[in-house]
Amino acid sequence: MSAVLPLSDKPQVAEVDEQTQDRILNAVPWKMLTWIMVSIVAVYSLSRVYLHQFAYTVGLDFFEPEFAQYWMPLFYIQASLSGAALLGASYYLWRTRTTDWSMVTPEVELIRYFRLIALLIGYTLLVLISGAIQGESDAAWHQVVIRDTDFTPTHIGLFYLCIPGLIIFGITSFLYAKTRLPMHSKQSLLALGVAIGGPVLIMPNVGFNEWGHTFFYAEEVFGAPIHWGFATLGLALLGLGGVVIHVAQRMMELIDEISEQETQASS
Numbered sequence: 001m002s003a004v005l006p007l008s009d010k011p012q013v014a015e016v017d018e019q020t021q022d023r024i025l026n027a028v029p030w031k032m033l034t035w036i037m038v039s040i041v042a043v044y045s046l047s048r049v050y051l052h053q054f055a056y057t058v059g060l061d062f063f064e065p066e067f068a069q070y071w072m073p074l075f076y077i078q079a080s081l082s083g084a085a086l087l088g089a090s091y092y093l094w095r096t097r098t099t100d101w102s103m104v105t106p107e108v109e110l111i112r113y114f115r116l117i118a119l120l121i122g123y124t125l126l127v128l129i130s131g132a133i134q135g136e137s138d139a140a141w142h143q144v145v146i147r148d149t150d151f152t153p154t155h156i157g158l159f160y161l162c163i164p165g166l167i168i169f170g171i172t173s174f175l176y177a178k179t180r181l182p183m184h185s186k187q188s189l190l191a192l193g194v195a196i197g198g199p200v201l202i203m204p205n206v207g208f209n210e211w212g213h214t215f216f217y218a219e220e221v222f223g224a225p226i227h228w229g230f231a232t233l234g235l236a237l238l239g240l241g242g243v244v245i246h247v248a249q250r251m252m253e254l255i256d257e258i259s260e261q262e263t264q265a266s267s
Helices: 018-024 031-054 064-070 073-097 105-147 153-180 191-217 225-266
Strands: none
Touching: 018 153, 031 064, 064 073, 064 191, 073 191, 105 153, 105 225, 191 225
């Protein structure tokens, strides 16, 4: 049996006064979080409206002329903007990285964790959109149209908008942690790497999927071997649970440190 520590021997947690609570709440990047959420909802709402308008009427087969008119321009725009966004965000984070870690106080680190949470919330919203909305839309489309060709209307939104969005937010979160948070400067959080690795590796599987449907899997069979990679790699998103635990624990430690500093300064 495990012994129960007496109350006096249990570790004490510093109390957070009202002034410290206000400073912590003011550190929450509400504008950044709002901008991320509104931008994601706006982009994918427009994509959804376009899908409803044309997905069942034009370009049902990649080899139809209408497909090149209605869907391929959308594919090229999405691929170009996604690549530019990823390169731009990565370049900015690296150029503005922290070089003197001694200047990162507990309060600054806590603020940066709040910003990391904002990025992860955007990532989580994209997971919901990719799986529960775009993924189900793709399944419903195939149940009606059945055939699958090199590209399909629903794949334009799922594979070349949702998945790149996940990759952008995932890699941005990883780089932000590496360049802004002391604990991650010389080591990496495995759970975050797993959560990011899933969407990144889904893209090669997308190529395999499109190639397979082009040459030997014309019909859309959801249990086909060329789809197994999507289900397997999708499980990598469960790594977000480990990220949440790490972030919550570290933020509690930082809040205790800030409270102790406030107590010492006032005594």
